[in-house]
Amino acid sequence: MAISSKQRTSIAIILAGGALAGAALIFTGRGNSAAEGGHGAHTEAAAHNDGEHHESSTGPNGGQLFKQGDASVEVLVAEAGASEGGPRMRIWVAQGGKAVAPAGIKVSGQLRRLTGEKEPLGFRPAGSYLQSEATIEEPHAFDASLNVTLPGSNAPIAIKLGKEEGRVEMTPGQIQGAGLTLLAAGPERIEATVAFPGEIRFNEDRTAHVVPRVAGVVVSVSANLGQQVKKGDLLAVLASTALSDQRSELLAAQKRLELAESTFQREKKLWEDKISAEQDYLAARTALQEARIATQNATQKLTAIGASGNAGGKSLNRFELRAPFDGTVVEKHLALGEAVAADANVFIISDLSTVWAEFVIAPKDLDRVRVGEKVKIASTAFDGKAEGTVSYVGSLLGQQTRTATARVTLPNPKMAWRPGLFVTVGVTDSSAEVPVAIDSQALQSNGEQQVVFVAVPGGFLAQPVKTGRSDGKLVEITHGIQAGWKYVAGNSFVIKAELGKAGAEHSH
Numbered sequence: 001m002a003i004s005s006k007q008r009t010s011i012a013i014i015l016a017g018g019a020l021a022g023a024a025l026i027f028t029g030r031g032n033s034a035a036e037g038g039h040g041a042h043t044e045a046a047a048h049n050d051g052e053h054h055e056s057s058t059g060p061n062g063g064q065l066f067k068q069g070d071a072s073v074e075v076l077v078a079e080a081g082a083s084e085g086g087p088r089m090r091i092w093v094a095q096g097g098k099a100v101a102p103a104g105i106k107v108s109g110q111l112r113r114l115t116g117e118k119e120p121l122g123f124r125p126a127g128s129y130l131q132s133e134a135t136i137e138e139p140h141a142f143d144a145s146l147n148v149t150l151p152g153s154n155a156p157i158a159i160k161l162g163k164e165e166g167r168v169e170m171t172p173g174q175i176q177g178a179g180l181t182l183l184a185a186g187p188e189r190i191e192a193t194v195a196f197p198g199e200i201r202f203n204e205d206r207t208a209h210v211v212p213r214v215a216g217v218v219v220s221v222s223a224n225l226g227q228q229v230k231k232g233d234l235l236a237v238l239a240s241t242a243l244s245d246q247r248s249e250l251l252a253a254q255k256r257l258e259l260a261e262s263t264f265q266r267e268k269k270l271w272e273d274k275i276s277a278e279q280d281y282l283a284a285r286t287a288l289q290e291a292r293i294a295t296q297n298a299t300q301k302l303t304a305i306g307a308s309g310n311a312g313g314k315s316l317n318r319f320e321l322r323a324p325f326d327g328t329v330v331e332k333h334l335a336l337g338e339a340v341a342a343d344a345n346v347f348i349i350s351d352l353s354t355v356w357a358e359f360v361i362a363p364k365d366l367d368r369v370r371v372g373e374k375v376k377i378a379s380t381a382f383d384g385k386a387e388g389t390v391s392y393v394g395s396l397l398g399q400q401t402r403t404a405t406a407r408v409t410l411p412n413p414k415m416a417w418r419p420g421l422f423v424t425v426g427v428t429d430s431s432a433e434v435p436v437a438i439d440s441q442a443l444q445s446n447g448e449q450q451v452v453f454v455a456v457p458g459g460f461l462a463q464p465v466k467t468g469r470s471d472g473k474l475v476e477i478t479h480g481i482q483a484g485w486k487y488v489a490g491n492s493f494v495i496k497a498e499l500g501k502a503g504a505e506h507s508h
Contacts, residue, residue, distance in 0.1 A: 061092055061129075068157050071095045073148050075161060077136050086135040091123060093130075095150060102130045104151035111136070111144045114167065114456040115463070115485065121146070138449075138464050139166040141456075166446075166462035168453070168498045181490030182455060186483045188437035190476055192469040193376065193426040194368050196406075198359030200421040203409065206351035208324050213305040215342045216240030216319055218334050223347065225332045229323040235347055236321045236334060242342075243307055244317035250298035253291065260284070260291035327351040330419075350419075355412045357388065359425045360403040369393055369406055369427050376426040377410065384416055390427070426472070434469065434476040439489040443467070443475065444496045452477075453495045455486035460495050463487075 059065035063076025074092040091107060093100040102125035109121035121144065123130040140163045147156035170178075216238035223235040267284035270276035302308065307319055331348035334340055357377050361369050371393055377386045388408040397404055408425065410417055417423075442452050446462055453460040465480030481487065488495060 059092065061090070063090070063092070064161055066157070066159050070097075071150060071157065073157055073159060075146065075159065077140060077163070086137065087140070088134075089121065089123075089132040089136055089144075090126075091130040091146075091148065092128065093148065093150065099128065100150060102126070102128070105130060106149040106156075107146060109144060109146035111142050114141045114164075114461050115454060139461055141165050141167050141461055166451075166499065167456065167459060168462075168495050169459040170495070170498075178494045179491050180488050180494065182486050183439060183442075183489040185436050185438050185477065185481050185485045185487060187433060187435050188474050189431065189433050190437060190469045190474050191431045191471045192429045193471055194365060194429050196359040196361065196365075196369075196425045196427065198357050198377070198423045198425040200410075200417050200419050200423060201356045201358050201407075202330070202350045202352075202419050203354045203356050206325070206327070206354060208327070208349050209345045210235065210321065210324065210347035210349060211343050211345055212238055212240075212319065212321055212340055213342055214238070214240045214242050214307070214319055216243070216317075216340065218336055218338045218340065219318070221334065221336055223323075223329050223332070225329055227329045229327060229329060229349065231323055231325045233323045234320055235323055235329075238319040238321065238340065239315070239317045240319045241317060243302075243305070243319045244315075246298065246301050246305075246307070247316040250295070250302060253295040253298045257288075257291040257295045260288040264288040321346070323349060325349070325351060352412055352415055352419075355410050355417050355419060357408040357410050357417075357423055357425055359406055359408075360401065361393070361406055362403055363397065366393075366404060368429055374428060375408055376428075377408065378424045378426070379417075380422050380424060382416075386410055386417070432469070436477045436481055436483050437474045438477055438481065438487055440470060440473055440475045442487050442489045442492055444492055446496070446499075452481060453488040453492050454481065455488075460488060462496075462499060 057065045059072070059074035059076075061074055061076055063074045063078075066073045066075070072094045074094075076090045077087055078090050079087050091105075093102075093105050107121075107123040107130055109123075111119045111121055113119070119134065122133040124133055125131075143160070143162040146159040146161075148159065149156040175182075217240075219237045219239050221236045223229060223233070229235070264284040264287070267276060267281045271278055271281035305319075306322070327349040328351075329347060330350050332346070333344070334346040340346055369390060371390050373390045375388055375390060377388060378384070388410045390406055391409045393406045394404040438452060443450050443465075444453070444462075445451070446464075449464045450467060451462040452465050454463045463480055466478045468476035468478045470476065
């Protein structure tokens with residue numbers, strides 16, 4: 001029978017549609033599927049011993065469904081309750097459309113991580129399904145091989161499935177272009193530190209509040225704010241009537257002393273020559289002693305205010321205010337012609353070659369900070385670091401803050417540590433060798449987890465980790481990474497961004 005061209009076209013369309021439907025059936029066993037309470041997985045149909053093909057799809061429990069003849073096996077990595085310790089693999093088996101009791105099913109298998117570790121899989125009955133004896137720890141990126149043997153059968157159903165959760169594919173060229181730095185995890189010495197907020201302050205042992213000690217009027221000012229001065233340098237000159245009176249008193253006492261000494265020498269000679277009475281000699285000696293005391297008293301009064309007894313041919317009321325030690329004029333409170341009181345704070349001079357780094361300690365941390373302990377000081381405003389020792393720890397708590405004050409005397413040769421600068425004071429709490437440590441820059445957050453991107457074939461894997469001690473540069477890894485593993489230390493945020501773009505972020 002002849003076939004018309006129209007009929008031939010219709011037959012071709014029908015055959016093409018059948019081919020597309022068949023292709024759809026073949027590929028339903030690959031890709032990702034997700035269900036409530038479980039994790040999606042890409043799966044591969046495995047050849048049975050007799051070469052029969054096994055199709056996979058989504059089962060009634062949200063897992064991957066594998067079929068062989070009238071038997072079906074559903075596999076799911078499910079979130080388990082807290083009592084079960086975490087996610088576990090579950091298996092449901094049916095034959096002829098009816099569920100098979102878990103007690104009669106034998107299952108064995110192995111799980112291989114992308115990082116190379118192999119974990120045996122054992123199962124036990126748990127209600128209507130079989131459940132893995134061990135938890136399936138994150139990351140859920142692995143290849144698993146299972147052999148499921150039904151009751152009365154000697155030929156197991158071989159199943160292979162894989163998951164790639166948290167995996168980012170990158171070529172060597174992409175790794176180089178992103179500027180990623182790879183390091184190997186391994187043993188390190190970590191000095192655990194406790195950080196305290198602090199502030200740079202003047203070294204009060206080398207800070208002077210300069211007061212004139214005599215009232216007067218400012219005649220001249222030699223020192224300016226911020227000026228470096230040496231001990232004895234002239235700061236200002238005052239005209240003081242009180243100083244004039246004291247110098248006049250000293251001059252008068254000196255004149256009386258000269259007269260008393262002359263009188264004493266004369267009376268002594270007369271007494272020795274039996275010319276005058278001893279009483280006159282003793283009176284002259286007493287007058288001399290009183291004159292000496294009066295002179296010493298007037299001299300000490302001038303010394304106490306920092307003035308000399310000799311005006312040096314200048315006005316008796318001239319008072320020269322001088323620097324008590326080498327330092328910097330950090331405050332100035334007088335001007336030409338200004339009248340100042342004897343106790344007025346006219347200058348503050350501080351020796352900035354050393355400063356104090358003061359910090360506060362909460363009661364719970366008092367046992368961690370002791371005098372003599374070494375500390376590391378870092379600036380929050382610039383890339384400045386220094387080391388010092390704790391020179392003081394307060395024995396009392398502040399009534400308002402309920403904290404103790406501690407300080408570090410810090411050398412400041414380049415004047416970089418300026419008073420008022422906020423710093424962080426790191427006190428070394430302990431030092432120990434740890435079996436596995438990584439660069440602290442490698443840590444990234446993924447939901448509520450901390451992860452490190454470890455190198456796997458073809459890219460990187462977001463590996464959840466648990467951390468221990470840290471010194472700011474290195475961090476101890478107590479779980480999640482083994483010594484020798486390669487990980488991304490620098491620019492790890494680039495991979496995190498790629499993971500977010502791929503929509504593969506996973507958190508619990």
